[in-house]
Every structure is written in C-alpha cells, then in structure tokens.
Amino acid sequence: MRVGFCLCFPFEPAITMDSFAKYLLAWFDVHGRSNLPWQHPRTPYRVWLSEVMLQQTQVRTVIPYFERFVLALPTLIDLANTPQDRVLGLWSGLGYYSRARNLHRCAQMCVEQHNGELPDAMEALAALPGIGRSTAAAILAQAHDQSHAILDGNVRRVLARFHGLHGWPGQSAVQAELWRLAESHTPSRRVADYTQAIMDLGALVCTRSKPRCSECPLSGDCVARREGLTAQLPQPKPQKKIPTRELTMLIVRDHEGRILLERRPPTGVWARLWSLPQGDSLESASQSLSAAHAFANGRLSVLPEFAHAFSHYKLKVTPMLLQIETPEPKIADNPDRDWFASHELAELGLPAPVRKLLASLPPETEPCEPSTA
DNA sequence: AATCCGGGGAT
DNA sequence: ATCCCAGGATT
Numbered sequence: 323m324r325v326g327f328c329l330c331f332p333f334e335p336a337i338t339m340d341s342f343a344k345y346l347l348a349w350f351d352v353h354g355r356s357n358l359p360w361q362h363p364r365t366p367y368r369v370w371l372s373e374v375m376l377q378q379t380q381v382r383t384v385i386p387y388f389e390r391f392v393l394a395l396p397t398l399i400d401l402a403n404t405p406q407d408r409v410l411g412l413w414s415g416l417g418y419y420s421r422a423r424n425l426h427r428c429a430q431m432c433v434e435q436h437n438g439e440l441p442d443a444m445e446a447l448a449a450l451p452g453i454g455r456s457t458a459a460a461i462l463a464q465a466h467d468q469s470h471a472i473l474d475g476n477v478r479r480v481l482a483r484f485h486g487l488h489g490w491p492g493q494s495a496v497q498a499e500l501w502r503l504a505e506s507h508t509p510s511r512r513v514a515d516y517t518q519a520i521m522d523l524g525a526l527v528c529t530r531s532k533p534r535c536s537e538c539p540l541s542g543d544c545v546a547r548r549e550g551l552t553a554q555l556p557q558p559k560p561q562k563k564i565p566t567r568e569l570t571m572l573i574v575r576d577h578e579g580r581i582l583l584e585r586r587p588p589t590g591v592w593a594r595l596w597s598l599p600q601g602d603s604l605e606s607a608s609q610s611l612s613a614a615h616a617f618a619n620g621r622l623s624v625l626p627e628f629a630h631a632f633s634h635y636k637l638k639v640t641p642m643l644l645q646i647e648t649p650e651p652k653i654a655d656n657p658d659r660d661w662f663a664s665h666e667l668a669e670l671g672l673p674a675p676v677r678k679l680l681a682s683l684p685p686e687t688e689p690c691e692p693s694t695a
Numbered sequence: 696a697a698t699c700c701g702g703g704g705a706t
Numbered sequence: 707a708t709c710c711c712a713g714g715a716t717t
Binding site: 378379380382383415416417418419420421492493494529530531532590591592593630631632633634673674675 | 696697698699700701702703704705706
C-alpha cells in the first residue's frame with residue numbers, strides 16, 4: 323500500500339482519496355461503529371451535542387447522558403428556551419461544565435443569529451462558543467458530509483504511529499504537523515464515514531496500550547509498527563507534580579432534612595453549580611451563614627475524609643455535618659443560597675463529589691454522633 | 696506556551 | 707496510582 327500522492331495521467335480525474343482513506347473505509351464498512359445513539363437520527367443538533375459531550379470524555383460515559391439530554395431537550399430550540407440551571411442539571415456528573423454553559427449560550431446565539439439552526443459553514447461554526455476547529459470539522463463532516471479534517475485523541479494516536487511522528491502532541495510544532503497529516507488523508511467524499519472510521523480505528527484497534535496491529539488495515543505502511551515503536555508513540559505529556567488542597571465542606575441540615583446549598587461563583591472550578599459551603603477551615607466554610615444561631619442550635623459532627631482528583635490538583639475534603647434541631651430562619655433574599663430537600667437534588671447541577679457525599683449521608687432521624695473510626 | 700477546566704475508564 | 711479520553715478558552 324502506498325500513501326501519499328499518485329502521479330496521475332493528465333486526463334484522469336483528480337484523485338480524491340489516498341490509499342490510507344481507502345483501506346480505512348473498507349475496514350470501517352465491516353468493523354466500524356454504526357449504532358451509536360447520535361447516529362440515529364444523525365441530525366446537526368444531535369451530532370453537535372454528542373461532539374461537545376465527547377470532548378475529553380469517553381463514549382461509554384457519554385451515552386447515558388446523551389440519551390437523557392435529548393429526551394429532555396429534543397431540539398436546539400428546546401435547549402435555547404430552557405433555563406441554564408436545567409442544562410447544568412442534565413450535565414451534572416459529566417464534568418467540564420463550561421461545555422454546558424457554552425452549549426446553552428450557543429443555542430441561544432443560533433436562535434438570534436442563525437435562524438434557529440446550527441451554521442453549516444466552517445468559519446461561522448468555529449466562531450461559536452465551545453466549538454473549536456476539530457469539533458466544527460466533526461460536525462460538518464458527520465452532519466453534512468463536508469470535507470474537513472478532525473484532530474482528536476484517536477486521530478493523534480493513529481497518525482503519530484502511522485507516520486512515526488515523535489514529540490508530544492501538545493507541542494505546537496507537533497500539533498501543526500498532525501493537522502497537516504490529518505488534512506492530507508481526509509478524502510473529499512464519504513467524509514462522514516471516514517471521520518467515524520479513523521476515530522473507531524483509534525478506539526477499537528489503535529488503542530493506547532496493546533494495539534491490535536494484526537487487525538489494522540493500515541499496518542502494512544505503519545512506521546511505528548515497522549520500527550517497533552507502537553508503545554512509544556505518541557510520546558506522553560511530560561508529567562509534573564500535582565498539588566493537594568485541603569478543603570472543609572459544611573453540610574447544614576435542618577430539622578426537616580433540607581440541605582443548605584450555595585451557588586458557586588461564575589468563574590473557577592464548578593462555576594455556577596450548586597455546592598456546599600466550603601473553605602480552608604470550619605470557620606471559613608461557615609463564614610457565610612448566620613453561624614451564631616446555627617451552632618447554638620445544632621450538633622456538629624465530622625464525617626469521613628475523602629479525596630477527589632482533578633487533572634491538575636487533588637482535593638482532600640473533610641465533610642462536617644451540622645444538624646439543626648430548630649427551624650432555621652428564612653434566608654434573606656439571595657438567589658444563590660437556598661435550602662433543598664433531598665428529592666430536589668436529583669435535578670440540580672451538583673459537582674459529582676458533592677452529589678456522592680449527600681447521597682451517602684446518614685439519615686437525620688438518628689442522632690449524629692462523631693464517627694468512632 | 697502554559698494553564699485551567701471534571702470525572703471516570705482502562706490498566 | 708497513572709494515563710488520558712471525539713478539546714476549547716483563557717492568560
């Protein structure tokens with residue numbers, strides 16, 4: 323198999339597909355994934371939603387979120403007309419919540435600027451919030467069969483190995499070369515299938531560890547395969563130490579089992595999500611509430627510490643439960659602080675560790691003694 | 696160019 | 707425990 327340009331006879335039509343794409347498409351016709359939820363039906367809205375959910379998130383994780391989301395909000399118009407809190411609630415647990423906020427804003431911009439539809443031109447699409455070069459290309463390829471190259475984690479791995487490209491793909495020079503290679507292989511027809519094919523190859527055959535080279539349609543011309551470098555390519559990100567931050571979370575529960583929650587600030591981690599009062603210590607965590615009343619009438623207990631990992635730092639959380647026995651005075655006019663009954667938590671946009679913590683809480687009927695662990 | 700932004704699957 | 711995933715925005 324030869325990959326690259328063919329010297330064509332002057333009167334032949336232009337070559338529109340290199341052998342890389344031909345072999346890949348032939349493999350895809352037999353082994354590709356054709357039953358993913360966003361493929362049936364494959365509308366621009368559903369493709370867009372799936373692409374955004376799939377940013378830095380694996381297919382298996384996305385599927386149940388996608389199903390729930392399109393059931394609740396079947397169209398772009400539905401999304402544009404729903405409150406942001408509802409979008410965050412549907413996104414809760416998926417992470418990278420700026421994706422949800424951008425998705426929502428994007429839908430409203432489409433209503434205002436694009437006649438209620440997602441644009442079908444590269445420039446207009448990539449200008450929208452949360453849609454970068456690769457996501458725009460994927461949407462145009464999958465929803466409109468337009469010829470644009472994508473470059474995601476799967477494609478990076480396939481191309482780095484196939485061409486024997488060294489260097490960490492995060493380096494701008496390496497990334498630029500990967501984009502060039504991605505464009506060089508992208509055909510002008512069957513683009514939707516090709517785009518799905520190269521991602522499927524990366525996910526199913528050219529896997530990060532133990533690639534199934536014997537099943538690969540491209541192994542004949544794969545440089546990494548030939549040189550025994552499949553385990554070294556692509557080169558990993560240079561790792562660095564991740565710091566640990568300690569955090570106290572305060573669970574204030576009233577006599578009827580309601581929980582006091584605060585909306586997170588608009589920037590930073592968990593932006594605009596509902597979460598527990600938190601701080602470096604019990605004092606700073608309880609700073610915002612009328613502490614005098616609360617502590618005079620409540621029982622305080624320390625719950626088991628737990629860890630939560632982000633990509634760039636680790637959290638050590640000490641949860642403390644403050645059980646209020648007498649009715650708590652109403653909260654002053656503040657849309658960002660409120661009491662929530664346990665049955666209301668399901669639809670709320672909560673950080674995953676907070677959701678887990680609240681779900682594991684001991685029932686309030688039992689006196690809450692400090693754990694003897 | 697480096698950092699921030701979550702959560703979880705795979706090993 | 708470590709890597710990294712259908713990346714994009716910000717600094």
